[in-house]
Amino acid sequence: MAERNPPQSVTLNVNGTSETLEVDTRVTLLDALRDHLNLTGTKKGCDHGQCGACTVMVNGRRINSCLTLAVMHEGDEITTIEGIGTPEAPSDMQRAFVTCDGFQCGYCTPGQVMSGTAVLEEFRQGWPSHVSKDLTGNADFNDEELAERMSGNLCRCSAYPGIRQAITSVATKTKEAAE
């Protein structure tokens, strides 16, 4: 068996910019973002789908970038934490994490912000969860629902109360704006 296979070319649309890479077939989307595109905001916690630090959006949906290969994403739209906002112009969710102390060391934070942003969209689209009382209606936004929906993002510092508060504050603000 060959020691390594020739690199393959793949074009990803990352945060609105088309990027063509030559990668070994083994390179995960996570490693492509961090090591090939120098987008180091996305973190590697476990590399096995168990922590959520690597959460990014692919074609608008949150996934674990550590459990997918870069070569599988030809033409896909990838959004990372760098595409959500900047220090000068943070997104509402990023700002809420700062205001609510939604972190301590900050390592899980990019993943939490990506998931929190996606969870609000999932609520908007009426997705049910394991704790939804009624499967046929739309789930209410509450702390139990939020904890369940965010369970794929672990925080070693256990900043969970601040994380939930941050996401809740954005949800409340969005709801008020809609009314």
Next chain:
Amino acid sequence: MRPFDYHRATDLDDASGHLNASTQIIAGGTNLLDLMKLQVMTPQQLVDINRIDGLDRIEPEGEGLRIGALVPNSDLAGDERIRRNYPVLSRALLAGASGQLRNKATTGGNLLQRTRCPYFYETAMPCNKRDPGTGCAARGGATRMNAVLGVSEHCIAAHPSDMAVGMRVLGAEVEIRRADGSHTRKTLDELYSLPGERPDIETTLSPDDIITAVILPAPVAPSVQSYRKVRDRASYAFALVSVAAVVQVEGGKITRADLAFGGIASRPWRDPAVEAMLVGETPSIDLFRAAGKRLVAAAETQPGNAFKLPMVRRTLAGVLAEATGLSEPTTGTDNVGEIA
């Protein structure tokens, strides 16, 4: 990871032309890549089926539904028809993994995900499933996640899927495309093999077979459906025990009691003798206890997993009490109304 070739299949013919004993289909990749990183699985080529048209739809099929093999777990759980008519399947899916994983995990890949036995994952340890003939390190080891039913001298690994337990209770069939282009269907009992002498052979599929869909029969309506999962933390953990039920009660008697179990067996488990004990009877806690006893009569436990026997008996009794109206339904127990 070991080096491998990557092939993006354009259609089913192209995909099956690349499949053999040393290649693997990749769908969501959430189980396969995990195992490849640990070198538990070392395919020489991955055949990516994600760009094949037509495998990502949920369509009516007779009075039931045809679920394409690439339908993500999130979409299946959220589908309005599944939520209304097959809630036990939505519940089973929503009890599994995390939001991120369910967005990537597919219907076909979920069925064929491999065991979470810690010795299967640890390549320095013997494991008859990973390396046939090396022995089973789980026996005498840490067995909290292992099976008590359908096990063999050579393997006590449990099937980890929640979705498959929901599919099993609904009597779903898997549609398989053979290399010659023909299609065949298998029930989940026909799909999954018991470990026996060869725990490495987990299904009756050939390496060049492709799962194209799962077919759900007509909904059972009216019915009460329930999925209850017991695990070490409230979310994002595999089942220690899970119970799926589709129950009908008429005139004070149980007329249907379809039951499937996860976490306790080598494959999604169903026991016709237990169901037969319940049908025609008046619901009572004593009856449910007797059914639970029958379920585990042939169980083989290890010191580390003997707790699963009382746990599954109690979980079953609780689920049946809710499904038959003996106790108030809690979250996870849903009513399916008459189909309009």
